[in-house]
Amino acid sequence: MANKNPRLTTSAGAPVSNNKNSLTAGRRGPVVLSDYKLFEKIAHQNRERIPERVVHAKGWGAHGTFKVTNDITKYTRAKIFSEVGKETPLLMRFSTVAGEQGAADAERDVRGFSIKFYTEEGNWDMVGNNTPVFFVRDGYKFPDFIRTQKRHPKTNLRSNTAMWDFWSLTPESLHQVTILMSDRGLPVAPMYMNGYGSHTFSFWNNQGERYWVKFHFKTMQGHRHYTNEEAKKVIGESRESYQEELFGTIERGEFPKWKFMVQIMPEADAEKTPYNPFDLTKVWPHSDYPLIEVGEIELNRNPENYFNEVENAAYSPSNVVPGIGFSPDKMLQARVFSYADAHRYRLGAHYESLPINRPKSPVAHYHKDGLMRYYTDNNNPDAYYEPNSFGGPEADPSVEEPPMKINGDIGRYEYEEEIDVYTQPRALFNLFDDAQKERLFNNIAEAMGGVPTEIIERQLAHFDKVDPAYGDGVRAALGISQTAAQ
Template identity: 75%
Template structure:
């Protein structure tokens, strides 16, 4: 079998890929050796900035199959037929660690899904937890700084983490989940996924519903204890990737059941809690899970960089029938995610293979770095809008119905929010062994933290449940009255 010719990026054949061109056997390398220069220059540029958050990630391709009818809630075509399959891409990640961080660290896991629908890409960018540490995107940069390296020591700082958490009581629900057994999942297929935010559905009649998305693992939950994770990391820093990649290569395809919780639009004014608060869950007794379909990951990408590192997920990618909500963190992410991708990958990041829609794309965005595709309108005279040259036009039939939740614009506080009932309820769901592991995990994570911060955090545990605070005190070696 004849082999393909090795060439330069310009297509010129390369005679030797073993030796640089020199002036004589022992002379200096010549500047005219354009092949050497090209090779070295490309190596200098083969890395792109890692994600500021969720830098360490793993992913795969698959399908979403619809198994139940929810068309009375949404007009989104991805859900319009039972049995319908939509191709998709998933990326899982840790929040705090850099690209070289160990997989088996205690951290929240990102759970990002991109569905290539006939109406455009729908991205559901959530976590393996139904809540988060903050309820307002204004606090996100502050929170993330506590998870990253200290500006002087360049080390991770438990002092900073617990200082922030103890000063922001709304974080208690997420902290309790993070420090529980589910804080170190064995692999992506052994954890649930959640849209976390409140989104909205709207149907063909223009009726709006609030919605939360759930993906329940069919592989069962598997997690490491702190002690187990230390041993695992000592053997391999890539255990998540090994679990996910290995299972797909063997044909043991990871699967999740997809569910939604549905809330009628005006119920949002009746609930005792703010249904748009990212630190809160909706009780299943009030809004039960409704089964939608099955998510299956069945293909490892042929090129990790092309499809996983270049994957750009953003909550701003919605399709007709799916919309947003007044969730403050969601509103912030609608801007910040797409903006991060334009910085990290470039102006036209959504034309890259991992992000390119399967549906037709028509817009008037112009030029910019790496404009490597044709004029979208197909007509060089139609480069502005409105125009007289048959260029793409708006279609009012896709207008989203107005939200009926509104109010005066100001910087609202959260003085009436209850940050302790739901974390307390979660704590009381744990059995004695789970509670003890929670206490121990928190005590270990507080190692080296100043007494003032520990005491402030303990008072938050007390407010959730006195037994919660007492258990942590005992694990810390404190005297419990």
């Protein structure tokens, strides 16, 4: 009787007669080296895993669409925004920053919020977080900060001491620390949080005019958050609560949505603002630069294969398209290099040719050879260098980005407003009601378990400078006498 299922083969296409038993020398003899099917099967299993991301290792993703609802073509020539009603396919990935691949989803942490837009002029990757700011403003500090979020080299445990030691010695982190320890530091699931480009990027239009821009993605499901106690109960039942929630919601046809909005700053304004608009630890006041609606994002399709479509998804801020550019933001400048470099290490030099990363627009370049080089160059073997006389791809001067109008000598500079790391955290703190402040105090106190007294006191001094009530509230949660502290 013929088998109705597809015939099992080796990776080279040869049919497999038996997928249960090894070849042996007799019924009780040893396995023979010529059992190539056995060794192929085991060898492939040994190589099933690739290095996990150094940060953002635990993630959840889905496919969707972006639809333009408002005309912003006066700010940017990017074709993704060329007309109201236009739709662009996308892939979104959410993640925790510190946790490994096996970490629990419902942990207090910053969440990654990344979108790959498959535009007609190439892929645009918006690689952000669920917070509008970050802990540090200079990429030089990033490796050290991340080490404090990972495991101690001796104990192999997370270290509250390392975390608060770094933060207390880096007061620019206050803004992000306050967000992280607030209600918004522990969303219930990906669809219940905002996303932000966080960095300052730039738009440029067909007239060569530049604008600075901040990207915002506002959840249309509303904000929902866990308290620490609620999250512990969730983790006790499932370490995969985000994956279950996101996948299940889309499978039921309940498609999550976000409003895509921007803040726009004229290029010359960057010289006038009292804060550095390229400082990743600061926000732009909405009263100065109000939100402008751009469109709507909807997630409407789950991946068919998680590894192929989410684990292999490679996002990098270096993926921009004509009409979208960078800024002097120090952290952004570092990420433009580091993300693509990480993917080349983790996935290989040709990671962009993997199906999930491959642009839907035409691709033509002169990158050659190396591991996993399996594609051809436009069927033109003579055009393997540039310039050439054989019809190879050429540069297009019409997409040249206009020069930035910010000049200066090269040097290792601190920002002039280095002394003011307290004003914006103070404004955020004052937005909280009494119950929100109480949860903030308790979350900080819980996260300070086991931290040496001198480090706690150093951090409390920063909270005092934000607002005396901030420092006193944390002291009360820690059980420290305010009188003794003073």
